Amino acid sequence: MKRLGRRRFLRGLGVGAAALPFVRLVANSRADQAGLPPALRFIGVYHPHGIAAELFARRDGETETEFDLTVPDSPLQPFDDPATYGRSFKDKVVVIEGLDVLSDTNAHNSAGTILTGSRIVGGDGGLPWNSSIDQFLAVENRLGDATLIPSIALAVGGKQLSARETLSFGQGGVPISKIIDPAVAFDFLFRRAVVGADPAAQAEAARAQRLGKSLIDFARGDLQRLRARVGPFEVQKIDQHLDALRALEKKRDAVSLPAGCTPPDRPASFPYLERYNGGEPYFDAITDLQIDLLALAMGCDITRFGTLVMNDLSYAGNPLGLPEDNHGAMAHTYSASALGSSGHPVGAGDPATWRLLARFNRYAYGKVARLLQRLGEYGILDSTLVYASSDMGNPATHSTRNVPTILAGGLGGKIRMGRRIQFRTDQTVPNNQLLVSIAQAFGVDVVSYGVQAEAQYSTGTLPGL
């Protein structure tokens, strides 16, 4: 693994937190002008390695609405840290304890369950049975049609389409490709032909437009000829391809970005992007860029549905001072108390390991806070629901119980924010019910979400939300 100091590579790249320009608020202004209710947006975020439950939990004496996020060692500090994130988000988050992500037996595939609510069978190669909530809303219920791009799936360090590192799944549980390169994400979201004012450039641009349109028309015609020959199962495949072509066409037709939306410069390339392939020292900078691009795309109303799969900082000399092997030396060595292991008798636990993991949790929630800060700057914080979670609760035991759950932002008042909700950790409270609640808040009338072996686990809304 490459060993690079953080400062050195950041200098080399010329990227920093403040490198991206701001935009005027455009996302809500159109709705305001038209007298429509503000559009709702959804962002799903995955962070690895579970949670230091002992330090995450509501403390004695605190209530649903009276609590302190600034206590020492709390993973939740970034949500009440105006000095770093411009404002406190204490009144913009719902912190949920005791939720279960019913994925598979050892939680390896839980990332794939967070937004699908689906059991995942088949071990390493297993996939969920149904689409994730972002795709369900954006594609199947066509809520993404209102914008240039129906949805986007971003990730840091891992592009493999396995359930263990994927949040977004299309119909039938087929993974949606993730973009791990901020430059590619930029192109996907913001790339437009830059056309000069002189007649020759105008003519060249018009020709390029004709050429591009002819290719899409041809590809569509060819797909439709094939579609007429296939059976009902295969139609889903062809239709997804047709949807993709339509999305590409829409982007090419839109010669300019929405008014008031100024894209940043195209991010610089990173020498390495992938986990286990030298990418780790760049993950922090990549994460920031992905967050800023995602927030900007929402602010520009280019898309309303996005997901982000975060990664860890497994490299020597990481800025958090964590062990080089986050997975082995931080997550797998976590020594929980009874609280952190959902009541199972394991002894008093080792607080030093809690503080170590909490440091990483705080880093991950700091990224969520950064996202909230950006959304706030674009004036869409109250109309964007951010759902951040991990694949496990106690990482040493790979427990799918008591999985950390943060809802942040808002849904135009449909969820009361600024609360801490606790469910009993000795009872099964599947996150499927949260997904049902989210779908309903977006106006999609479902009573259950996700394929579980027993209907009781996938049915009903989350009580108390």
Place this chain on the structure above:
Amino acid sequence: MEVVFCVGALTACTTSGGWAAPGTGGAGGGAGTGGVRPPDSLLPARVRRLANAEYDASVQALLSTQKSPASAADFPPDLRRDGFTVNAAQRVDAVIVERLADAADALASEAQANGTLARLAPCAPPADATSCARSFITTFGAKVYRRPLIDEEVQALLTLFAVGAEGASYEDGIAHVTRGLLQSAGFLYVTELGDGKPRADATVALTPYEIAASLAYLVTSAPPDDELAAKAASGALADPAERVAQARRLFATAPRARDTTVRLVREWLGIDRIDASAKDSLVYPDFADDKARIVAESRDFVRAVAFESTGNVSELLGARWTVSSGPLALYRTTGSGPTLPSGSTVATDRVGILNQAAFLASYALAHESHPIFRGVAVAQRVTCMGLDSPASFNIQVIPPAPDPTVTTRQRYDVHVSDAICAGCHDTIDPFGFAFEHYDGMGAYRDLDHGQNVDSAVDVSVGKDFDGHYADGNEMATALAMSTDVRECFARFMFRAAAGTGDGAATPGEAEFIQAWRATPAAEQGGIVETLIGYVKGSGFILRGAP
């Protein structure tokens, strides 16, 4: 919900029904015609998107390019089913469609610039540009589509030519047609649809061109070459003997056939995962330096066994030699192995591919060995034990806590003391514990956490390889001799070739295995012969009507 204190807890070792592989559109035939259902043993009529390796091999074969666009860092990886990259679940989504468009643009521009298109689409007076373009479309288009084009397709491509050539050159028009062809459904999807006219028994026969394409992609990952295309045109491929002859010809002569076979074997054992894996450098400081040789062995050894030695899965599992490109620093070498056409080999203390570092490191954690991963891999993919997914049992598992004072094996031994866990781990664990002399990167060790390693196991699963084994070498030797293992290998080659994505046996697989059992024992373990067996059968050319 039940809570169980073990890893990968299982209460029974039978495969449940009820859960079909997602994304594959279901198994078995469709509804058929007039209420008649096609035989369950047939795959459904379907289309499948080219896997990334197939896309790259195809554009290289068609355009003589060195580019591998689908292997580029920004190209989304294959969606795998049951470990295999070739499957019917692959899709084109909003990201992939852009990468395909970019790749088509880059490939066509390169072919225009380097003279490839001038060679493929010559046009000299007195021929007019449109008739030259028509000639290019019908000849090159047929190679891309792997069949003759219908009029509608020719017209659509001529429209592309006209748009591309308007205000520009003939060559620009040809390049534009090429851009279109490389993004077309006709290129991107291998079809198994037949001629659209189901027969009375609700089956459809693949067209001769579909047979040729299926055969070419199975053996070489690329479109049919000229000879195979000619056999398709003459209708000869309905004859199993002709299909077998063509498959043998390609295996013997096409370089891509070797790469393809290596890919299938690597995906079968899951050892291709080594390509994108890493280890904790504090625990395994040598791994980063050794990795290239571990990866090289995982390809070169398979290639050597399949094409330069016996070609038999028994040797793959039981060889007492490895290739000289392997991670020899990790092994105890004991002189020279057999001399092969590609060079000399090395005799080692590691018996077969399961005791090589790629398998051992792929099925391990970043910082320690993982006997359960190894055991499940052997149980499922080498012996075809029908392990059910733990998730199906709706139980919650709490793995054993880390404990530096005991060996990894002692830590996982909790399984046998818990009745629920033992139900299945009695089967899994011995397969994995046998390899405990190898650490998480596949290096030999006598001690684990300061304690003596115990790799002795009793395998007792009612198969012909049951027995007491001192270690992974002894066990591998027994597996290499096993008829049950050879049959399991045949099952996985069927799954790879059929691209179903089903991890469980299907009626089509049962029919294939029935035919396989009737082949001479000497052929049964043949890696290439097993694939040829699939090409020979009627299941290769018939589908259930949609």
